[in-house]
Amino acid sequence: MAKGFVAINVERCKGCGFCVEFCPTRVLTLSSAFNTKGYHPPNVMAAEKCSGCDLCGMYCPDFAIFGARYAR
Amino acid sequence: MSEQTLEIPCNIPADAVNPVEPFLRMDRMPHIWCPGCGIGTTVNCFTRALIDSHANLDKVAIVSGIGCTGRVAGYANLDSFHTTHGRAIPFATGLKLANPELQVVVYSGDGDLFAIGGNHFIHAARRNMDLKVICVNNLTYAMTGGQTAPTTPSKVISATNPYGVFEPAFNLVALAEAAGASYVARWTTFHVKQLSRSMEEVLRKKGFCFIEVISPCPTLYQRRNKMGDGLDTMKYYKQASKIRHGAPTAECDLTKSGEIVVGKFVDRDRPSYFEMLNSQMTETLGDRYAEPEVMCEQC
Amino acid sequence: MEDELAASITIQGAVWGGAKAFTVTSGPGFSLMMEHIGYAAMTETPCVFVDVQRGGPSTGLPTLPAQADMMQARWGSHGDYGIIALCPNSPQECFDLAITAFNLSEEFRVPVMLMLDECVGHMTEKVIIPDAAAIDVYPRRFTHLPPGEFRLFEPREDKVPDMVRAGDGYRFHVTGLTHDERGYPSMNVDTQRSSVTRLLEKLQPFTGERALSETADLEDAEVVVVSYGITSRVAQRAIDLARQKGVRAGKFRIISAWPFPEKHIAALAPKVKAMVVPELNLGQMVHEVERAAAGRCKVRLVPHAGGTVHNPEAILKAILEAAE
Structure with missing residues (x-):
């Protein structure tokens, strides 16, 4: 059971890849799909590894992703 | 969030909100910054600092000059001022003098703060005016096409130096320390946790505080210098940065592709502008001096 | 402040912080202030600029009289905008019109120029200063609307919008860019036309009945x-x-x-x-x-x-x- 989750706003993403690169538990990958602006947004490939640390949220220059821990 | 969200295999609580959103004017999104630009990353760090410092957001004002970073004020859901080129600091000085209970943050770029606005920077630091200056340094004039800035390192190719920059660049942290800043730190957009902590520290500190954030401009700086995209730049920051708290700022020059010394370099207590004003006037005038009451309900 | 560029915008920061503010200069200093006269006009920041005119151009005739900044006072910053300029001819009028200048700046939310010349600036004459209670002060037009309902550049009937002060919870935005009634940058033909037209039209009374x-x-x-x-x-x-x-x-x-x-x-x-x-x-x-x-x-x-x-x-x- 994952400790946290990431939420992704696909249309706001500009595909910079910061979140994918710097996720400490390698939860994310760049999707092969395009958003309507033609960028590849991130997708979750290992949801169970997400710690909800929100480092993706701190890196994302487009305010398109964030992470949080599940309430206990 | 009105936009479509990806089908992702996470169980996202219905009330989950990006923690940056309450700090932004969401009706102005999307912003104008390019893919891979680091300014948005610094904004995330700033919002985390505001959360962690428990600042009363009604009493935080943000002042920007002109340029890509100058647009931060327009996106921040605070009392915000987008001023003229280079003049964010004097505007902020007036705001602080008139309303000392405001936490006044100057958020602007290197070209704005250190070329056209350089004079104001050194004088505000000299006075130890109670301003928190955050400079997103992308080493170029980004909004206008990548011209050489006072921060552009030697040998870099720019729009105005197509055969390489030959002027020496300003070392911003050394300049800030020499001019009298109470707090001087430098981070890159890779150092989000440290940057956020530094921002929180300056929100709690009195006096003139300065944080330099080295940030990618993939569109105009990295591309022209064949340094890759924003992500490549972030990887370079990760690899080339050395955290050296308290390092002598004179040894912290930036080069085109060399080491980036980051950390907190200066954290000292000097009397603030208001303290110096009140102490001098009390010494000279004694009982005849009353601290200025510039806030007037009637005016 | 360190220079006239700084002084001319520091006063505007002070105004948005809730104070009244003015700055004084002569000759080249007035030229340096032009950018922020435009900023005050565009952001409708009430403030006062005093120019003690000397001979020019450039450094010209320091401490010697001229009246050669009159067109600069009107047109010196780029773009279309309006200002009010008052010309005292005695020390008493310098006092009286300084009050008028502040009052008009608040009423119309424009930068007001007090256009002295070296002679009036250096003149020594009797000045009667009335009791503070006897001075008419036009109060700042603070809005009565709560945050959320208030729009920073929505004009009232006289084409002048109400104002707020930083720190009062309105979370407003001020920019020198062409902006809509919310204060947000809006760089299109319609906003430019309506906002710049209003900057000029709100001062129309001064061509006639309000002229001094x-x-x-x-x-x-x-x-x-x-x-x-x-x-x-x-x-x-x-x-x-x-x-x-x-x-x-x-x-x-x-x-x-x-x-x-x-x-x-x-x-x-x-x-x-x-x-x-x-x-x-x-x-x-x-x-x-x-x-x-x-x-x-x-x-x-x-x-x-x-x-x-x-x-x-x-x-x-x-x-x-x-x-x-």
Whole structure:
């Protein structure tokens, strides 16, 4: 059971890849799909590894992703 | 969030909100910054600092000059001022003098703060005016096409130096320390946790505080210098940065592709502008001096 | 502050922080302030600029008089905008019109220029300072609407929007970019047209009923001397001399020079033979007089490049020639 989750706003993403690169538990990958602006947004490939640390949220220059821990 | 969200295999609580959103004017999104630009990353760090410092957001004002970073004020859901080129600091000085209970943050770029606005920077630091200056340094004039800035390192190719920059660049942290800043730190957009902590520290500190954030401009700086995209730049920051708290700022020059010394370099207590004003006037005038009451309900 | 660029925007920061603020300069310092006169006009920031005019261009004649910044006061910053400019001719009027300048800046939310010249600036005369309670103060037009309902640049009926102060919870945005009523940048043709048009239209009352002037001997005048600032005091001597010589000269002293009191000049023009315009420059406000007179009377400039005031004889000569 994952400790946290990431939420992704696909249309706001500009595909910079910061979140994918710097996720400490390698939860994310760049999707092969395009958003309507033609960028590849991130997708979750290992949801169970997400710690909800929100480092993706701190890196994302487009305010398109964030992470949080599940309430206990 | 009105936009479509990806089908992702996470169980996202219905009330989950990006923690940056309450700090932004969401009706102005999307912003104008390019893919891979680091300014948005610094904004995330700033919002985390505001959360962690428990600042009363009604009493935080943000002042920007002109340029890509100058647009931060327009996106921040605070009392915000987008001023003229280079003049964010004097505007902020007036705001602080008139309303000392405001936490006044100057958020602007290197070209704005250190070329056209350089004079104001050194004088505000000299006075130890109670301003928190955050400079997103992308080493170029980004909004206008990548011209050489006072921060552009030697040998870099720019729009105005197509055969390489030959002027020496300003070392911003050394300049800030020499001019009298109470707090001087430098981070890159890779150092989000440290940057956020530094921002929180300056929100709690009195006096003139300065944080330099080295940030990618993939569109105009990295591309022209064949340094890759924003992500490549972030990887370079990760690899080339050395955290050296308290390092002598004179040894912290930036080069085109060399080491980036980051950390907190200066954290000292000097009397603030208001303290110096009140102490001098009390010494000279004694009982005849009353601290200025510039806030007037009637005016 | 470190320079005029800083001073001219520091005052505006102070205004948005809730204070009243002004700055003072002369010559090149006034040139340096131009950018922020535009910023004050665009952001509708009420503030006062005092310019003690000296001879120019450039460093020119420090501490010697001129009136050659009049067009710069009106047009010095780029783009279309309006300002109010007042021209005192005595130390007492410097005091009185400084209050008026602040009041008008608050009422119309514009930068107001107090256009002195070196003579008025250095003049020593008796000044009566009334009790503070006797001074009329136009209060800042703070909105009564709560945050959320308030729009920063939504004008009231007089085309002037209400104001707020930083720190009061409105979370407002001010920009020098062309902006919509929320204050957000909106760089399109419609917003540009409506906002810039309003910046000019809100000052229309000053072309007529709100214009400030001092007149004398206009009822029977065949020649009217149109002057302002220190030159109006020299002109008074010339008017008196002309009357002694049997020429019916009258006085129209401009106090609010911008917006130009064109309706007053236009009404006067058909009733007189000529208007004589002495200025400590080589022709600035005379163009406005000519434009308002629109050929209905002669308009005659009495130029002076500055450094001293006119000799009254020069103005007298112009009056006598104009009366022929």
